[in-house]
Amino acid sequence: MGLKSALVLAAAAVIMGAPAAARAAGPCGTTPGLVCSDVVVPLDRSGAVPGTVDLHVESLPPSGQSSGAVFLLAGGPGQGSAHTFDLGDPQSASLFRFLFPGYTLVAYDDRGTGNSGLLNCPALQVSTDPSGQDLLASACASSIGPPASFYGTVDHAADLDAVRASLGLDKIALYGVSYGTKLALAYAATYPTHVARMVLDSVLPTNLPDPFGANVARAMPATLSAFCAQVCRAATPDFAGDVTAVANRLAAKPAHGSVLLASGGSKSDTLSGVGLVSLVVDADLNPGLAAELPAAVHAARLGNLAPLLRLHVLDTVGSEFPAPELSFALYAATDCRDGPFPWPADSAPSARPGLLRSAIAALPPGTFGPFGTWAADLGNASLCDTWPTPSGGVNLSPAAYPNVPVLALSGGFDMRTPTEGAQSVVAQFPQGKLVVVPGVGHSVVTTDPSGCAALAVHDWMLDTSTSRTCSRPPFLVAPIAAFPRAPSRTAGSAATFALATRTITEAEAAWLFGASNTSRSAIPGLTSGSLSPIGNDGFGLAAYGIAKGIKLDGTLKLAERNGVTLKFQGTLTVGGRLAAHGTLQVGASGVHGTLGGRPVP
Incomplete structure (x- = not known):
């Protein structure tokens, strides 16, 4: 408790971006034709809590006749879409013009992100210790105050509709990535008459994330086996088995060691079971990490933890983001509001840790696949169990979605949003299609080096009857062989x-x-x-x-x-x-x- 108490005190400082002055639409960025504006929306649409949020909006018309407008919805939650998709950069704008030929491109920073009243809790933003993050999140919410209750997906969907209306649009297309797909689905459920079509990349159904991360844990062994089929033999005969064995071992007894620094010094590191599984998940967005992991985990299974600890330290440093790129305060404010969680939304925060422990104890065997119940810390329940405002209990799943064309993209190596989630969503749309790209990770369009996923979107936007099949692309860098032992004497x-x-x-x-x-x-x-x-x-x-x-x-x-x-x-x-x-x-x-x-x- 001593460490956690200290972390809570450190989290007491919070920075809330002041609302930008309302701004008339005008040119911005270096992409010709890009227009920026602000849309002012109520903080609390019930009016009980006063205040407004200025949403930063960017709009880029096509060079010719417009076929409609497509809203680009980024992930997280915590990534501002305008900031992430960067339509002000001509190279980035060119990619999205290719994906959506003839469409006006619209990207806006969600409330609490980027230039839309950024939420930034510095201690939570830099935290790397999962064991203390619930108290950091709670302190963050307390510092934000009453507004912390108004950053849920329901609020984001209402903001999206306000931006649509401000631009004078009736029906819009939606392109979501990761959390952006959940927002797109929630919008379609709430405002069905305003949706023309949707492209969903790395699909997160509205009933997820799982409060315990169980869907991620269950899917991981099959995902790793498929990724390593035929290509990891020089590193390990059984990558999935290695991860399972080492993670369960580290859950029982975390590893401690010293890692060399580039400066010549060293850094102590501790790796737990949750830490290893989180490291493996991170590989679905990092092909270099994916190339290193099979050999490093196999070495750890054989008793040499040095390669794995090194990767853990490198990944921890590489996972640090400034709040304008990914606001962890907004991430917590959205997911801790949404749920689902194993406690009533209006339950006292002091009661939730006990309710959480009871819920985990009641889970049936196999809930986490080959991993123990320790893997429950992968989910957001362990982050949100002391969130001080109403938490969970938000139903975002409709009885039926509008019957509109939907193209879903899934990476065969995506461990954050496994393919089964995309399959379940596509099944709810009579005009739904699913393209799976083997060997590719999260955020398919940008991580598929072959460009097949991008072509699939481009072709489908021109003609929704088209269907493209993608083969597994070659590796940017192939998985490395097993880490060598030092020679016992001078080598020839x-x-x-x-x-x-x-x-x-x-x-x-x-x-x-x-x-x-x-x-x-x-x-x-x-x-x-x-x-x-x-x-x-x-x-x-x-x-x-x-x-x-x-x-x-x-x-x-x-x-x-x-x-x-x-x-x-x-x-x-x-x-x-x-x-x-x-x-x-x-x-x-x-x-x-x-x-x-x-x-x-």
């Missing part, structure tokens, strides 16, 4: 070459890991040195090692794509007390050079 040229090539492939994955997190920070090697990004297309290695006794120095630059697979080129120097020293050339055709005075390979 062939053994050094084998270690060096495995270090190179791991470094490529580590670079992609950082790039996918938009991190510009140096990345530590596992045993020595660091990797430093160079621009957006290369990296430098300084004494970089993943096995003791061998280090790489030099620079690799992105040379070309072999299809979608990344290829690098450059010159590396091989050193270290157990290595055959020399130089290697890396190119599209492979790796070759001289080690210990001998040509390799």
Whole structure:
């Protein structure tokens, strides 16, 4: 309790963005034709709590005749759609004009996000300890005060309709990603006559997220097995089994260790079962992490926790977002208002932890698949159990949705919103279609390197009778092989070459890991040195090692794509007390050079 109490005190400060002055529509950004405006909406539509919110709205008409308007709805909750989709950037605008040919593009920051009265609780925003986040969230809500009750999905849907009306539109198309799909579905249920069609990417049904995260836990083994089929053999024969075994072990006894920092120091780290499962989930948005995890988890199962602890530290740093990009205060305000939860909405916060424990104890065996009941901490119930305002009890699921065309996209490697959720939603729409892209993670359009998902949306917007099937795209970087052991004595040229090539492939994955997190920070090697990004297309290695006794120095630059697979080129120097020293050339055709005075390979 001492740590939690300290965290509560730290969370007492809250910053609420002041409402922007009402602004007439005018040009903005660098994309020609983009218009920005503000739409003022009541904070509380019942009028009981005074106040308004200024919603920042961006609208981009097509170059020719308009076929209608499509509203772009971002995820989270906590991502502002205008901020996320960035129509003011010509390159981003070009993507969405391709997806929705002939449509006016509309994106607005939801209340509490971006430029629409941003909610920012600093301590909650930077928190990485799940065990204290419920008290941080509660303190955040108390600091916000009475307005904290008015950031639920019902409020967001009403705001969406207010923006629609302000633009003089009758029927609109909706494009939602992740939480944006839940908002789109809730809007369709509440305002059915104003919906023309919907594109739902990474579908979150209105009755989710599960309060315990049970749907995520149950689906994970099959998702991991499908992801690793035929491609992870060099790392592990059973990725799903490794994750299950290590996660249950860590739930019983968390691992503690020290991780090398790029600066040369070290950082202590603790990894629990929930921490590991959360790390695995994060891989569905990060292809570099996905390439590293099978080998790291297998090493942990065999007793070597160092690679896994390193990934955990790197992911924790990479998961830090400034509030304008993703407001965790708004995330909590929305999900803690919505539910569903195993307690009455008007229950006293002091009673909820006990109700939560009783509900978990009553869950039938197999609720979490191969994981124990400890996995219940994956869900939002453990975040919201002390939320001080009405919590849960909001029914967002209608008796029937409007009969409109719906295209749903699901990634076969999506662990946040598993495909079964998309299937259940599509089944409720007679004109519904589902496109599953194997091997691709969350937010399908932007994580599918083949572009098939984007083409599926483009074609369907032109003709809803069309249907496209997507094959599994090649990896940007393939899953790495098992982490090598350090040689027991000085390695010969062939053994050094084998270690060096495995270090190179791991470094490529580590670079992609950082790039996918938009991190510009140096990345530590596992045993020595660091990797430093160079621009957006290369990296430098300084004494970089993943096995003791061998280090790489030099620079690799992105040379070309072999299809979608990344290829690098450059010159590396091989050193270290157990290595055959020399130089290697890396190119599209492979790796070759001289080690210990001998040509390799």
